[in-house]
Amino acid sequence: MEVTIVGAGLVGCLLACFLARRGHHVTVYERRPDPRRHGREGGRSINLALSARGIDALRRLGLDGKVLDAAIPMPGRMMHASDGALTFQPYSADRTQAINSIGRADLNRRLLDAADAMPGVELRFGRRLTGLDERTGRLEFEDGKEDGARVVIGADGAYSAVRARLQQLPGVSFSQDYLDYGYKELPLPARNGEYAMDPGALHIWPRGRSMMIALPNPDRSFTCTVFWPHDTLAALDTPGKVRAYFAAHYPDAFELMPDLVPGYRDNPVGHLVTMRCAPWHVTTGAATVGLVGDAAHAIVPFYGQGANCGFEDCVALDRCLDEVGDDFPRALELFERRRADTDVIARLALENFVEMRDKVGSRLFLAGKRLEHALERALPGYVSRYELVSFSTTPYSQVERRITRQRLAAAAAGAALVAAGFAARRGRGLVRTPGGE
Numbered sequence: 001m002e003v004t005i006v007g008a009g010l011v012g013c014l015l016a017c018f019l020a021r022r023g024h025h026v027t028v029y030e031r032r033p034d035p036r037r038h039g040r041e042g043g044r045s046i047n048l049a050l051s052a053r054g055i056d057a058l059r060r061l062g063l064d065g066k067v068l069d070a071a072i073p074m075p076g077r078m079m080h081a082s083d084g085a086l087t088f089q090p091y092s093a094d095r096t097q098a099i100n101s102i103g104r105a106d107l108n109r110r111l112l113d114a115a116d117a118m119p120g121v122e123l124r125f126g127r128r129l130t131g132l133d134e135r136t137g138r139l140e141f142e143d144g145k146e147d148g149a150r151v152v153i154g155a156d157g158a159y160s161a162v163r164a165r166l167q168q169l170p171g172v173s174f175s176q177d178y179l180d181y182g183y184k185e186l187p188l189p190a191r192n193g194e195y196a197m198d199p200g201a202l203h204i205w206p207r208g209r210s211m212m213i214a215l216p217n218p219d220r221s222f223t224c225t226v227f228w229p230h231d232t233l234a235a236l237d238t239p240g241k242v243r244a245y246f247a248a249h250y251p252d253a254f255e256l257m258p259d260l261v262p263g264y265r266d267n268p269v270g271h272l273v274t275m276r277c278a279p280w281h282v283t284t285g286a287a288t289v290g291l292v293g294d295a296a297h298a299i300v301p302f303y304g305q306g307a308n309c310g311f312e313d314c315v316a317l318d319r320c321l322d323e324v325g326d327d328f329p330r331a332l333e334l335f336e337r338r339r340a341d342t343d344v345i346a347r348l349a350l351e352n353f354v355e356m357r358d359k360v361g362s363r364l365f366l367a368g369k370r371l372e373h374a375l376e377r378a379l380p381g382y383v384s385r386y387e388l389v390s391f392s393t394t395p396y397s398q399v400e401r402r403i404t405r406q407r408l409a410a411a412a413a414g415a416a417l418v419a420a421g422f423a424a425r426r427g428r429g430l431v432r433t434p435g436g437e
Ligand SMILES: Cc1cc2nc3c(=O)[nH]c(=O)nc-3n(C[C@H](O)[C@H](O)[C@H](O)COP(=O)(O)OP(=O)(O)OC[C@H]3O[C@@H](n4cnc5c(N)ncnc54)[C@H](O)[C@@H]3O)c2cc1C
Pocket: 006, 007, 008, 009, 010, 011, 012, 029, 030, 031, 032, 045, 047, 048, 049, 050, 127, 128, 129, 130, 155, 156, 157, 158, 159, 160, 161, 183, 225, 270, 292, 293, 294, 295, 301, 303, 304, 305, 306, 307, 308, 309, 310
């Protein structure tokens, strides 16, 4: 089958590999020039955290080793208090699990190489999709060229041109919810050729309404990202104000950021949006058009799951194709069931923003995490929500059910322990009960 994918970003490239492995001929159209020959496009997050779901998808194509050798494991969070005090909180009870910091551009290049190496994949760069006829599969590009395909899959990101066409059709619903927050990336360079902070952690400066995070890069620098209300971002409009704000709120990082002011001035403000679209596919006439990755379900980045979820989409669609013998219209119909999972991670990602910017700094939160890890060690099968999301491939939609079941079981176990302790004390005559001796 001839399949066209729009977008050679992270998900488009991986999907091309999955489909080519099934024997399909895949043409991928990408609006940018080939990033392996030209530099990276600015304005996107420089690095991201790759975890179990993404790694599982890569492993199915034998790409995990190639990708992970460029990654830096982060087994926990390092919290930076306003007074500079540091607290490390491991992500997993046994401290063996880690999320992995990886450069987005590097990851994209490796996936482009992987797609390029697959027989049947053709990558066409500098081709921005500007028009699509979903009935015929006719595609129009900015350069005036046209093409046609019976199967078109939009992997063209949160501001998808493919989705923009589907949104116009009757029966297709779409919503976008922007946070009142923006993000901006800032450099924190190596110091004397070494990491200026511990590279084995995702660093967080929780500050109530806002926060900063930092992920390590292989060149021993960190990329910091501030997530601030738009009014704060706009208010810092002079070098003096930027310096004063950082000195007051992030004093330890401020000392490590010599290029803070040019970084703040030159780097764009990114938006934080949750996009929902239903259905993700339309079959009319001779053509079928579908959506995957951010084009289908862009989420805010606070669980580090957007790309991981998009990679898992590829596995899910591959399974759907297995079920229906590569009948794309039927496979894309089955793929709609994945919405149950993507809706859950969209919600968890929003909830995690409050946890990261506000709660992680509190003693109560840290005590709760220690208790959770103690329960994980004590109760076989007890796993925290973070672990289920980041270190397992348990469908997102089952994570919440499992957490509820576990909490009930832990509460029952706790009650049984209290009862046993009470009975023991009573047996030793330490407890008096009405009617007792
Ligand atoms: C600040 C931030 C931090 C993040 N951190 C993480 C993280 O830690 N972990 C994680 O898993 N995820 C993270 N994400 C989310 C992750 O970046 C996205 O989920 C992921 O990039 C989605 O991949 P995609 O291929 O669907 O879309 P994209 O990566 O956006 O790729 C879309 C591609 O389509 C191309 N394109 C767009 N329009 C057209 C057109 N009209 N014609 C042709 N081509 C087109 C684009 O040039 C691009 O190459 C983060 C996101 C942000 C903003």
